[in-house]
Amino acid sequence: GESVGLHLPTLSVQEGDNSIINCAYSNSASDYFIWYKQESGKGPQFIIDIRSNMDKRQGQRVTVLLNKTVKHLSLQIAATQPGDSAVYFCAENKYTGRRALTFGSGTRLQVQP
Amino acid sequence: NAGVTQTPKFRVLKTGQSMTLLCAQDMNHEYMYWYRQDPGMGLRLIHYSVGEGTTAKGEVPDGYNVSRLKKQNFLLGLESAAPSQTSVYFCASRTGDNQPQHFGDGTRLSIL
Numbered sequence: 001g002e003s004v005g006l007h008l009p010t011l012s013v014q015e016g017d018n019s020i021i022n023c024a025y026s027n028s029a030s031d032y033f034i035w036y037k038q039e040s041g042k043g044p045q046f047i048i049d050i051r052s053n054m055d056k057r058q059g060q061r062v063t064v065l066l067n068k069t070v071k072h073l074s075l076q077i078a079a080t081q082p083g084d085s086a087v088y089f090c091a092e093n094k095y096t097g098r099r100a101l102t103f104g105s106g107t108r109l110q111v112q113p
Numbered sequence: 114n115a116g117v118t119q120t121p122k123f124r125v126l127k128t129g130q131s132m133t134l135l136c137a138q139d140m141n142h143e144y145m146y147w148y149r150q151d152p153g154m155g156l157r158l159i160h161y162s163v164g165e166g167t168t169a170k171g172e173v174p175d176g177y178n179v180s181r182l183k184k185q186n187f188l189l190g191l192e193s194a195a196p197s198q199t200s201v202y203f204c205a206s207r208t209g210d211n212q213p214q215h216f217g218d219g220t221r222l223s224i225l
Contacts, residue, residue, distance in 0.1 A: 029182055032211040043203050043216035089155055101154035
């Protein structure tokens with residue numbers, strides 16, 4: 001079936017480098033996408049979202065890119081810091097009449113000092 | 114402003130016991146959700162509500178029931194707990210469609 005997925009389960013980067021976390025989706029009807037950060041023992045924390053009528057959206061040190069042609073979503077983190085170490089999830093507003101989010105399995109980001 | 118508060122934070126049950134998990138939000142959100150998260154996996158939707166007095170099934174509803182008698186509260190019940198329901202349960206809420214969901218910090222439930 002169609003689902004939200006991630007290419008890499010673990011990503012290791014050096015402090016100060018830029019990080020790119022990728023996510024693939026297969027349902028062209030999805031019209032809202034969102035990235036969450038989850039630290040150990042805590043609930044998911046909203047990072048940034050994007051609607052399907054946009055290709056790019058920027059926040060503080062983060063950028064989300066949406067490529068509807070290849071059904072691909074990415075999260076870019078600039079100047080990665082140790083505090084960015086966490087699991088990152090993408091989600092889409094697809095099922096249940098778009099009234100709930102469907103989550104991918106997550107990518108663990110490890111920042112090396 | 115507390116956001117989304119889940120009670121209790123930890124619980125251990127024996128197989129066959131029942132319990133209720135409470136979620137409370139103080140943001141006046143219409144939509145509320147219950148998810149479960151198993152090790153190394155994403156969140157799976159159990160049940161959700163789009164307004165006071167309404168509930169609907171998600172991806173994995175079997176073995177759970179919910180109630181939304183008050184707009185600010187969303188209860189998740191386990192009538193007869195099974196070891197397969199050992200998980201971390203997250204509650205979330207949001208204002209409406211195409212808006213971020215705000216999560217609580219979870220309830221860690223172990224069923225022996």
